[in-house]
Amino acid sequence: MAHDSLNETAAPVRITAHTAKWILLIVYLVIAIFPLLWLTVSAFKSNLEIQTQPFALPAVWQFQNFVKAVTISGLHQFFLNSFIEASLATAVNLFVTSLASFVIARETFPLRKTIFTAITAGVLIPIVALMVPYYSIIVALGIYDRLLALIVTYAAINIPISTFLVSSFMTTIPKELEDSAEIDGCSFFQRYSRIVLPLAKPGLVTAGTFGFIYAWNEFIYALLLTSSRSARTVQLAIRFFTSQFRTDYAGMFAAIVLTMIPTVVVYIFLHDKIISGLTAGAVKG
């Protein structure tokens, strides 16, 4: 889009470069999407077809693979847990980061930049390194194997990225709106709740989408901080399938496809927000 007219170099160079460009684009398109399509189509096959006809479409679309996947493993329970954990973690995360982002983006006070850097630097820490302390903290709080364990953990882990996205967005809201509201008698809290928060909705949606997808997909701490059906998430359910169905690949593929649906649906509706959020973060500097 940006540089159409710039391709006006000598003709032979242009044709080879042009061809190479499209080959690269299409090869990576295949790498990015074909395995997922293969997986989805395979989820509708019988086990025999999966093993003998890797490229063919299913002779009969086996919808019962999905029914079986849910009924045998009780997948719906894991789905419910994942929904509760991801939604509440996102809600808690957005609430606390919107408060902090508001003062970081809209107020001046000592150590403002230091505090912002300290909060956002967390994104570079290999979170997996903190297994021992997270486990100890969650056990000490008495919430091991409860939904609350993952809600608090995910809400906290996402603070660096959320604060970055939300405060970046809040800095773009014109200051005059708040000034006039203050003259009209708005309190500090009302400036947050009535003026800035509603205007920051796109930033909150982006951060919330990232947070929800992260929480839905997280595996390590779901594995470490829960042990029973009552708190475990869909990501662990997938793994349970591999041992449960040693040879039933159709059932496992169906389960994987089901667990992918929520985030893919979110992506279908919000991909512009996700991509523009990432983009805005990148070019701010």
Place this chain on the structure above:
Amino acid sequence: METLRKRNQNTGWIILFLLPVLALILAFFIYPILFLLYVSFMEWNGIQPMSFIGLENFREIFSEDVFRTSIKNNVIWAMSAAFLQIPLALLLALVLTRAPRGWKFFRTIYFLPNVISLVALAMMWSALYNPEFGLINSILEAVGRGELTRNWLGEIDTALPAVIFSYQIYVGYFMVIILAGTMSVPREFYEAAVMDGANVLQQELYITLPVIRGIIVTAGTLAVAFALRQFETTFLMTAGGPANRTPVMGLYMYRRMAGLDYGKAAATGVLLIALGIVILGALQRVFGKSDAVGDSQQ
């Protein structure tokens, strides 16, 4: 008097607004890192009281082959992020920037795998690499190169490359970040170069790359940080095998925890964080500072 009182009022609000986030940062980042460091000098099984043993945990884990392999593999993962994932992301971004139509479609599809969990993708790739019915061997046979088929995840030579290759499906994330930079380079920059007879390659090399260097470093920093977190992919695809060739520090740590040896698990965690600091620091020395990470509020 008036302004002073107003400032004092707001100071209370400011502290109140920052408090929840700072409390959570303290509880889930700062305290855990200090606790990790503390436990790394202790012998602890998680139940009985800890006892101080100095550097014994570090000495013991370093004496194990599987731990040294884990460090080496973490370095390979980090290098693959910096020198495989980022160049690939950059190449795709440069090409998309010059793609006439449909670039948004490509961008949307390239990013799609990033919303799917590592678990789902690891299981999917295990199936793709499956020696009996996996798609990769099937394709090789279909194109008449049956002699190349192998048990990709089960053979010593191919296991680690196969696992790392599967992770490249996440390139789209970094491509989107870099694309934000390439799209924002003013086109006048190129017009002058075109008049001087610069070809596309020269334009990218001498105009685009210097302008977007900071964004590439940002993307690279994130890519390395994410690669160092790798656990699921290895845990689910190879579990560290075959013959202990593919473990990473996260997996070693998990095994130590499962064996109730929290001291050695913590020592591993400390070294993983230290490794991240060393690698990210070295990359910054070589390639310069990043643009955005933790430093955006200008």
